[in-house]
Amino acid sequence: MKLAMIGFGQAGGKIVDKFLEYDQRTQSGIVRAAVAVNTARADLMGLQHVPEENRVLIGQSRVKGHGVGADNELGAEIAEEDIDEVQGAIDNIPVHEVDAFLIIAGMGGGSGSGGAPVIAKHLKRIYTEPVYGLGILPGGDEGGIYTLNAARSFQTFVREVDNLMVFDNDSWRQSGESVQSGYSEINEEIVTRFGILFGAGEIGGGDDVAESVVDSSEIINTLAGGGVSTIGYAAEEVEMQNSGGLLSRFTGNGGGGTGEDTAHTTNRITNLVRKAALGRLTLPCEIQGTERALLVMSGPSEHLNRKGIERGRKWLEEQTGSMEVRGGDYPVKEPNVASVVLLSGVTNVPRIKELQQVAIEAQDNIDDIRQESETNLESLVEDDEDELDPLF
Numbered sequence: 001m002k003l004a005m006i007g008f009g010q011a012g013g014k015i016v017d018k019f020l021e022y023d024q025r026t027q028s029g030i031v032r033a034a035v036a037v038n039t040a041r042a043d044l045m046g047l048q049h050v051p052e053e054n055r056v057l058i059g060q061s062r063v064k065g066h067g068v069g070a071d072n073e074l075g076a077e078i079a080e081e082d083i084d085e086v087q088g089a090i091d092n093i094p095v096h097e098v099d100a101f102l103i104i105a106g107m108g109g110g111s112g113s114g115g116a117p118v119i120a121k122h123l124k125r126i127y128t129e130p131v132y133g134l135g136i137l138p139g140g141d142e143g144g145i146y147t148l149n150a151a152r153s154f155q156t157f158v159r160e161v162d163n164l165m166v167f168d169n170d171s172w173r174q175s176g177e178s179v180q181s182g183y184s185e186i187n188e189e190i191v192t193r194f195g196i197l198f199g200a201g202e203i204g205g206g207d208d209v210a211e212s213v214v215d216s217s218e219i220i221n222t223l224a225g226g227g228v229s230t231i232g233y234a235a236e237e238v239e240m241q242n243s244g245g246l247l248s249r250f251t252g253n254g255g256g257g258t259g260e261d262t263a264h265t266t267n268r269i270t271n272l273v274r275k276a277a278l279g280r281l282t283l284p285c286e287i288q289g290t291e292r293a294l295l296v297m298s299g300p301s302e303h304l305n306r307k308g309i310e311r312g313r314k315w316l317e318e319q320t321g322s323m324e325v326r327g328g329d330y331p332v333k334e335p336n337v338a339s340v341v342l343l344s345g346v347t348n349v350p351r352i353k354e355l356q357q358v359a360i361e362a363q364d365n366i367d368d369i370r371q372e373s374e375t376n377l378e379s380l381v382e383d384d385e386d387e388l389d390p391l392f
Contacts, residue, residue, distance in 0.1 A: 001198045001216040002032040004098045009112025010043045012105040020049035028199035033093040039111045040067035058082035068110035072149045075114025099216040100130040108138030108146030113153035120160040133161035139169040151359030163223040166283040193231045196340045200330040214328035222294040227345040230283035234275035235338040269308030272339035290320040291345025295327035299337030304329045
């Protein structure tokens, strides 16, 4: 699937940069064009792979390139005011060559959480291609204002895109981990999962041909209908052997395509599908009630079989209760076999309810503090006998 990616804000720009690096490393052909938009000049300068002409600094007349300081209302206002500057970069994208737009943003800050819904609304008004969002939720330890930003942005962003894929930092940060190393690993996790998903069907040439092709239409149909999506992933390492070819733990020690090997491969594929769907999702949720799902199995073609993929697809149907479950394989010359499960239209998501509740409490707390501050300031500057007259 060929995408035009737009990274909004610091997190969005870094993830788009990481996608470009992944694309170059794997030759997957996912990113047809990439744009990074920010109100902070330093964040744009720190990117390594996004072309300089596609780095758009907005809000210069208001924030002078210093960012919006986690004020996502200001971020949204600036995105509206400077939409023509963003459109100028998008005009250079060969839209006729892309299958969809993907807007990526951290939802806790100011520029991304405020600006991403604005650009989504703008793109949907102009183009016929689907517009998807990839929103990154802040960790609970990042503070109330970031949680409030995320809750408000989530509520807006999900209505403006054709589907909102979500990654929850809270489920991925390790305890005791530094912020820098934590986010670096998180970005790698994001790119790995979405890289396999969107890379399916984009492999060109070579000897590996998918038995059951997953192309862009399968992804688009799975994401159709809107709502919120989450991604599951599980992988099994494939060991290289000197005896020639690939002989792995995944297929056992036979390597000759015997009935025992085939049964073993089928069972292990099914296990990987279960691990992907029931393990650590990008947004933890109950998979029962999922509206649509897509299974992609990637790896060397000799370690994939139709029977295993079909059995995994049927298991997903049973677990989700959905009759709209698609599946296929994505042959790649990588030293592992991986299962990626896209669950679209999920509704039983405790993290979102928790986010909203914390945000409401944070908003009430901020309002109380502001009101108390005004009262305290008034008591400080006003004289008790009201004998002083202000200048104006």
